[in-house]
Amino acid sequence: MKTMIQELVQYRHLLMMLAWKDIRIRYKQSVMGFLWAVLMPLLIVAAGIIVKKGISIISGKPLEISDLASITVKALPWSFLIGAVRFSTNSLVSNANLVTKIYFPREVFPLAAVLANLFDFAIASIATIVILGFMGVGISVYILWVPLLLLFLILFTAGVGMLMSCANLFFRDVKYLVEVFLTFAIFFTPVFYEASMFGKWETLLLLNPVGAILECVNAVVVLHQPPNYFWMLYAASWGIGLFLLSWNIFHRLEYSFAENI
Amino acid sequence: MSDVAIEFSHVYKKFKRGESFDSLRDFIPYLTKKYFSVSSNGDLRDKEFWAVKDVSFQLKYGEAIGIIGPNGAGKSTILKILSGILLPNQGAYKVYGRISALIEVGAGFHPDLTGRENIYLNGAILGMTREQVKKKFDSIVEFSELEEFIDTPVKRYSSGMYARLGFSVAAHVDPQILLIDEVLSVGDISFQQKCLNKMQEIIGNGTTIIFISHNIPAVIKICPKTILLNRGMIDHFGDTKDVCRYYYNISSQTKMATEDQYLELEGVELFSSDGSPATLFKPGDQLKIRFCIKSNVDIDNLVMSLFIKRNDGMVVFDATSDILGGKYFSFSEGERKTVDLSFAVNLPLGVYYVGMNFYNPLKGFYLYKDETIEFFVDAPKTVGYAFLDLKW
Numbered sequence: 195m196k197t198m199i200q201e202l203v204q205y206r207h208l209l210m211m212l213a214w215k216d217i218r219i220r221y222k223q224s225v226m227g228f229l230w231a232v233l234m235p236l237l238i239v240a241a242g243i244i245v246k247k248g249i250s251i252i253s254g255k256p257l258e259i260s261d262l263a264s265i266t267v268k269a270l271p272w273s274f275l276i277g278a279v280r281f282s283t284n285s286l287v288s289n290a291n292l293v294t295k296i297y298f299p300r301e302v303f304p305l306a307a308v309l310a311n312l313f314d315f316a317i318a319s320i321a322t323i324v325i326l327g328f329m330g331v332g333i334s335v336y337i338l339w340v341p342l343l344l345l346f347l348i349l350f351t352a353g354v355g356m357l358m359s360c361a362n363l364f365f366r367d368v369k370y371l372v373e374v375f376l377t378f379a380i381f382f383t384p385v386f387y388e389a390s391m392f393g394k395w396e397t398l399l400l401l402n403p404v405g406a407i408l409e410c411v412n413a414v415v416v417l418h419q420p421p422n423y424f425w426m427l428y429a430a431s432w433g434i435g436l437f438l439l440s441w442n443i444f445h446r447l448e449y450s451f452a453e454n455i
Numbered sequence: 456m457s458d459v460a461i462e463f464s465h466v467y468k469k470f471k472r473g474e475s476f477d478s479l480r481d482f483i484p485y486l487t488k489k490y491f492s493v494s495s496n497g498d499l500r501d502k503e504f505w506a507v508k509d510v511s512f513q514l515k516y517g518e519a520i521g522i523i524g525p526n527g528a529g530k531s532t533i534l535k536i537l538s539g540i541l542l543p544n545q546g547a548y549k550v551y552g553r554i555s556a557l558i559e560v561g562a563g564f565h566p567d568l569t570g571r572e573n574i575y576l577n578g579a580i581l582g583m584t585r586e587q588v589k590k591k592f593d594s595i596v597e598f599s600e601l602e603e604f605i606d607t608p609v610k611r612y613s614s615g616m617y618a619r620l621g622f623s624v625a626a627h628v629d630p631q632i633l634l635i636d637e638v639l640s641v642g643d644i645s646f647q648q649k650c651l652n653k654m655q656e657i658i659g660n661g662t663t664i665i666f667i668s669h670n671i672p673a674v675i676k677i678c679p680k681t682i683l684l685n686r687g688m689i690d691h692f693g694d695t696k697d698v699c700r701y702y703y704n705i706s707s708q709t710k711m712a713t714e715d716q717y718l719e720l721e722g723v724e725l726f727s728s729d730g731s732p733a734t735l736f737k738p739g740d741q742l743k744i745r746f747c748i749k750s751n752v753d754i755d756n757l758v759m760s761l762f763i764k765r766n767d768g769m770v771v772f773d774a775t776s777d778i779l780g781g782k783y784f785s786f787s788e789g790e791r792k793t794v795d796l797s798f799a800v801n802l803p804l805g806v807y808y809v810g811m812n813f814y815n816p817l818k819g820f821y822l823y824k825d826e827t828i829e830f831f832v833d834a835p836k837t838v839g840y841a842f843l844d845l846k847w
Contacts, residue, residue, distance in 0.1 A: 207579055207584055207585060208579045208580060208582075211575065211576055211579035211580075212576075212579075215565060215568065215572075215576055218567075218568065218572070219565060219567045219568065222567050222568075223567065291559065291562065291563075292562060292563050292580065293540075294535075294540065295540070295556075295558040295559045295562050296538070296540075296556065296558065296559075296562050296563070296580055296581070297538040297539040297540050297554075297556065298580070298582075447486075449541070449542040450542075452535065452540045452541055453470065453541065
């Protein structure tokens with residue numbers, strides 16, 4: 195484990211370069227430029243508004259500002275997750291020429307994809323903060339939990355990314371499976387709705403670690419409440435655990451990448 | 456602190472032909488095996504073959520060694536094992552120092568990025584830090600001769616420009632140990648010369664080098680010692696010129712008639728112009744050769760060919776008796792004959808090998824002997840294939 199970390203630290207510069215390359219080529223020669231970073235979350239928010247409006251019509255409760263804020267705040271990490279997983283799944287295969295010719299720790303590829311999406315997330319966050327400011331959402335001290343929650347999400351995402359990129363190298367249809375899964379995962383994750391709406395099913399929904407994280411984020415940013423410590427710990431163990439497990443598996447299989455790609 | 460830079464010890468590596476993982480049924484046992492590192496080496500299963508078989512060598516700091524051999528001999532595989540891209544099935548290797556491998560020129564270049572951006576990217580991929588690239592940036596651009604185009608996306612480059620930029624970055628990496636796989640043959644003649652000079656400069660700086668190439672003259676120029684790899688095994692190792700000559704010999708496609716079924720070469724002798732046996736000549740001297748041939752068949756109208764090979768395997772002269780002299784040879788079964796030839800030794804300083812063959816244009820070779828005898832030429836130092844009687 196220690197050598198793995200040391201190696202990654204040694205190659206951190208390369209990790210940054212590859213992430214920078216991903217970012218740069220995405221925005222070069224494009225008409226939208228950096229607006230791409232905002233497009234995906236915007237679409238999710240728009241979809242969320244429709245869903246919430248539908249729910250409010252049926253339940254008779256009017257749509258409140260906090261509902262809109264919730265959607266915005268949860269859409270962002272979600273779009274980061276799906277973007278990062280999508281790109282990291284294919285990261286090894288699309289860099290096949292480097293995998294077979296040059297040595298550096300291969301984790302760099304899925305991790306660079308995650309970092310590149312983190313950059314998009316950062317841009318979209320700035321827009322979000324501005325919008326939340328306009329909505330008059332306000333800040334509470336609990337907002338300090340956000341960096342930690344995001345860290346758990348990033349670790350979780352990186353873990354998924356490494357596993358999927360590995361799987362996709364051996365079986366090329368994994369990326370399609372991932373795509374399908376990501377499309378429908380939004381129904382199983384409390385992005386458009388609150389887990390609390392489901393009453394006794396709430397626990398089931400929160401078993402999804404992403405769901406747990408999103409609900410915690412919602413709590414601290416929009417509801418100005420402390421996060422549910424149990425679920426936060428749960429999400430933390432998922433994030434850290436999955437990251438370490440995936441990294442380990444990835445590292446063990448690394449040596450057969452060049453032959454099997 | 457020993458001065459050994461690389462140690463390669465009884466390394467084996469096998470590959471599988473065909474497609475892998477026909478189904479999940481094949482994959483899961485493979486996965487568990489890999490994860491728990493249960494070795495299944497030693498024997499070859501169906502469709503597997505040894506790409507590298509029991510290869511061992513040692514390299515000291517500052518040494519430059521060449522690896523030559525036919526396609527598919529396992530040269531690139533060895534490089535990939537040393538880089539850490541592949542794991543050997545058996546055996547061990549140790550590398551003491553930082554390695555940089557140039558297996559492909561322009562690795563990691565992205566077509567949408569400019570030359571400038573790709574220099575930084577490629578530099579990072581090859582292991583340079585941003586500061587190192589920045590310091591050498593001007594030198595890299597100058598070497599590649601692409602100053603005007605450095606801010607153009609690389610997808611607009613010609614293939615020569617692409618290759619020049621790639622090599623230029625690679626040449627500036629400055630590691631302790633450098634592994635080169637056939638990347639010198641890029642660009643036009645003047646650029647190739649520049650590359651060779653740069654390589655020699657790198658060696659002069661004390662970098663340890665392994666150089667894989669099909670470009671024999673380049674290997675001779677750069678590496679004092681060479682390994683000949685064939686079918687995964689070391690076929691020959693030693694002084695570069697000897698190994699190259701051996702390689703030429705085994706690559707020659709006319710090995711058929713060395714079995715002595717038709718004609719046998721019983722003896723060869725060399726004489727100087729006064730008839731006494733000699734092996735040392737000066738340019739312009741007359742050299743006489745006598746071949747003693749025994750025939751096991753009746754044959755007419757054979758053409759005899761004489762060829763002189765240089766120390767490194769290069770043929771400096773090859774002539775046939777029908778063109779040069781209008782002579783044909785006949786033998787009857789059981790007959791012994793001597794064939795005498797003579798020529799003026801207009802060759803520069805060096806060691807030379809005399810080869811000969813008899814053939815019938817319709818029927819093929821009746822005798823083929825590559826190095827029957829050697830002779831030496833003592834001359835003032837000149838370079839080239841011939842020695843001309845130059846007077847200033």
